[in-house]
Amino acid sequence: MISQMENEKWTLLNTLRHARHDWMNDIQIVKGYLSLNKIDAAARAADHIILKAVQESRLCNLGMPGMAELFITFNWSQHLFRLEYELDEPITSGQADDQTVYSFFNRLFALLEQHVEEFNEHELFVRFFEKQESLVARIEWIGKVSNRSQLLNKIEEIPGDLQFKSTVWETDSGDILMEVTF
Numbered sequence: 001m002i003s004q005m006e007n008e009k010w011t012l013l014n015t016l017r018h019a020r021h022d023w024m025n026d027i028q029i030v031k032g033y034l035s036l037n038k039i040d041a042a043a044r045a046a047d048h049i050i051l052k053a054v055q056e057s058r059l060c061n062l063g064m065p066g067m068a069e070l071f072i073t074f075n076w077s078q079h080l081f082r083l084e085y086e087l088d089e090p091i092t093s094g095q096a097d098d099q100t101v102y103s104f105f106n107r108l109f110a111l112l113e114q115h116v117e118e119f120n121e122h123e124l125f126v127r128f129f130e131k132q133e134s135l136v137a138r139i140e141w142i143g144k145v146s147n148r149s150q151l152l153n154k155i156e157e158i159p160g161d162l163q164f165k166s167t168v169w170e171t172d173s174g175d176i177l178m179e180v181t182f
Contacts, residue, residue, distance in 0.1 A: 058087040066102035081122035088129040096135040096182035115151040117144040141176040
């Protein structure tokens with residue numbers, strides 16, 4: 001999987017057009033709630049917009065432009081799952097290699113796309129935090145997959161190939177959890 005911008009040779013204008021489209025969608029939701037006089041719902045939608053902007057800012061401030069681009073632009077193109085992410089504040093660890101982290105997530109996203117059961121709701125949630133001066137990602141897959149054991153085996157191979165630590169486990173509800181230390 002190549003980032004959408006690399007694949008399509010995006011220009012700055014294409015990127016800005018996509019970002020503006022996202023912002024307009026968010027603003028239209030707030031405006032819709034206001035027109036229905038649903039002030040509390042409009043306030044929640046506005047809070048969501050602010051939170052999203054804060055998370056994008058934190059992602060960009062990690063000093064990992066490849067990974068930031070991958071995460072910010074992922075939902076701009078059609079995928080079989082939605083990506084959500086959150087970054088704890090502060091993350092000061094600058095030791096993680098952007099290319100390695102980018103490669104890990106690129107490979108993980110491609111594997112999930114290959115194993116996802118279509119026509120279902122799927123979400124990948126990634127929470128970044130710092131632990132013992134290392135960048136850690138706690139990853140949660142919520143959705144149905146085909147060839148589950150094969151998928152889990154392939155997911156477990158990625159960190160070994162890239163030489164970092166990870167743990168993969170399943171919940172009782174069938175979700176897949178993973179913690180990766182970069």
